[in-house]
Amino acid sequence: METIDKDSLEPSLKAATRPTTKSEYQKIKHASKLLELLDVDKVRKASPYCDRIFTTLTATMTTSAS
Template identity: 55%
Template sequence: MVQMMEAWFLADIEALKRFYGQGFKENAIPKNLNVEKINKTEIYSALQKATKETSKGEYGKIQHGARLLEQISVAKVRAASLYCDRLFTTLTVKIDEASDRTE
């Protein structure tokens, strides 16, 4: 199971590159296709190294987290995170069930 939202960011390196722009170090990001297997320390370290020379500065959960969540690809995250896919599938089913009861 993913332990932190930042793991999801690693599933969409293109979104990270767009968000941080010039100075973003793509090579600092782990290439593990299953982001749930990357430990917390490695995730924070990778984000710090990848972003420290950008105009937005080093990754900060408060400063950047919500805006990055808006920009990452749901499809890419679901493909890289079994638990994220399960979460979205469960939520969709529950919303559909609730919608059917109100009609």
């Protein structure tokens, strides 16, 4: 994900969702359903930044709960 140019990401998402929806892609509207479909282990392996945020959040929550 980090290697995709930010300016081409949104048009790519719109193009990918065009045949499946009657309305424009709305990231907030679809985010929770899309997140449920993700394989967390695959995403973490594919994205070092994602892995880092999960690691940081887990460490923070563990420290806060203690």
